[in-house]
Amino acid sequence: MLDKTGTLTEDRPAVREITPLVGEEDLLGAAAAAESSSEHPLARAIVDAATDRGLAVPSAEDFESIIGFGVSARVQGRQVLVGRPGFLAEHGVHLARLAPVIDQLEAAGRTVVAVAADSEPLGVIALGDEIRTDAVEALAQMRDAGLTPVLVTGDNDRAARHVAAQLGIDDVRAGVLPEGKADIVRNLQKGGTRVVMVGHGINDAPALMQADIGIAMGGGTDIAVESADVIIVRDDLRSVLTARAISRSSYRRTRQNVGLAFLFNGIAIPLATTGLVYPVWAMVAMALSVTTIFVNSIGGRPRLLFEAIGSVGRTHDREPEPKPVGGTG
Numbered sequence: 042m043l044d045k046t047g048t049l050t051e052d053r054p055a056v057r058e059i060t061p062l063v064g065e066e067d068l069l070g071a072a073a074a075a076e077s078s079s080e081h082p083l084a085r086a087i088v089d090a091a092t093d094r095g096l097a098v099p100s101a102e103d104f105e106s107i108i109g110f111g112v113s114a115r116v117q118g119r120q121v122l123v124g125r126p127g128f129l130a131e132h133g134v135h136l137a138r139l140a141p142v143i144d145q146l147e148a149a150g151r152t153v154v155a156v157a158a159d160s161e162p163l164g165v166i167a168l169g170d171e172i173r174t175d176a177v178e179a180l181a182q183m184r185d186a187g188l189t190p191v192l193v194t195g196d197n198d199r200a201a202r203h204v205a206a207q208l209g210i211d212d213v214r215a216g217v218l219p220e221g222k223a224d225i226v227r228n229l230q231k232g233g234t235r236v237v238m239v240g241h242g243i244n245d246a247p248a249l250m251q252a253d254i255g256i257a258m259g260g261g262t263d264i265a266v267e268s269a270d271v272i273i274v275r276d277d278l279r280s281v282l283t284a285r286a287i288s289r290s291s292y293r294r295t296r297q298n299v300g301l302a303f304l305f306n307g308i309a310i311p312l313a314t315t316g317l318v319y320p321v322w323a324m325v326a327m328a329l330s331v332t333t334i335f336v337n338s339i340g341g342r343p344r345l346l347f348e349a350i351g352s353v354g355r356t357h358d359r360e361p362e363p364k365p366v367g368g369t370g
């Protein structure tokens with residue numbers, strides 16, 4: 042299961058179209074002020090757009106972030122709301138005049154954010170995000186590995202499908218609330234599916250915890266990183282498959298080692314207890330069994346061992362072997 046914004050798409054969406062009802066500067070200025078305390082990628086894009094246009098962003102008070110919906114804040118005495126259109130509608134903002142524009146922008150695959158001040162709509166801001174360059178290849182590798190990708194997002198259905206189509210993802214769950222992401226994971230698990238969730242935002246944290254394996258992208262929010270089992274430090278989606286490959290080979294070797302240990306002990310302990318082997322040979326067998334397991338653990342590549350010994354206290358001067366990425370719990 043993959044989150045869209047920031048996981049499959051670049052962390053930095055950009056403001057593409059602005060449709061003001063009154064004035065463009067008022068719309069963008071109010072939105073940027075309300076968003077200035079938010080760490081959501083959409084919020085940063087809106088603030089950047091205002092700064093790029095040289096607008097003086099007024100300060101905001103009583104900032105409140107409603108995860109998965111938007112933000113509210115007091116800006117120059119006005120109560121400003123910025124967020125998904127449905128969120129503003131729930132707060133009594135009449136968006137009828139903007140409905141055709143919203144529809145048209147969403148059809149073009151945009152993420153549409155509506156802005157209102159004192160329950161009066163100011164207009165809409167349309168944002169577009171670029172697919173991460175590594176995402177196409179990562180998705181192809183996931184399919185080759187027999188995994189079924191599912192895109193899950195709080196964004197609108199058409200923006201989600203726009204991204205999914207470019208990546209060849211068939212299963213799309215859009216308009217999902219943060220708690221809904223964890224519910225989707227739970228339902229898949231009930232059907233006997235094992236789920237890996239890849240995300241980065243605060244809204245992904247419950248799903249990251251619910252999933253069999255939660256993977257947080259490096260640049261993710263602290264809570265996402267805390268909730269995950271695996272953290273992708275190098276901000277590259279393909280690392281998900283590297284982590285999988287390392288885990289599979291570690292697990293395979295662990296099982297082989299357990300098998301080897303049982304084999305050695307199964308044969309040698311009965312021989313020793315019956316007095317058929319002399320104690321010194323028991324010691325030799327012990328050393329031999331430990332060495333076998335050790336050699337198997339380093340993949341029959343003693344070179345790795347010498348390199349490890351050689352590199353102690355020395356800094357690497359070349360690309361190191363891929364190592365398991367750090368995790369919590």
Ligand code: ADP
Nearest residue numbers: 046081084109110111123124125194195196244
């Ligand atoms: P995703 O699941 O793709 O990471 P989110 O759950 O974070 O998306 O957000 C879902 C939707 O809620 C966004 O597409 C946007 O319309 C709205 N939204 C969330 N946070 C904000 C914000 N800070 N500013 C504006 N809109 C927001």
Ligand code: MG
Nearest residue numbers: 044046047242
């Ligand atoms: Mg996200």
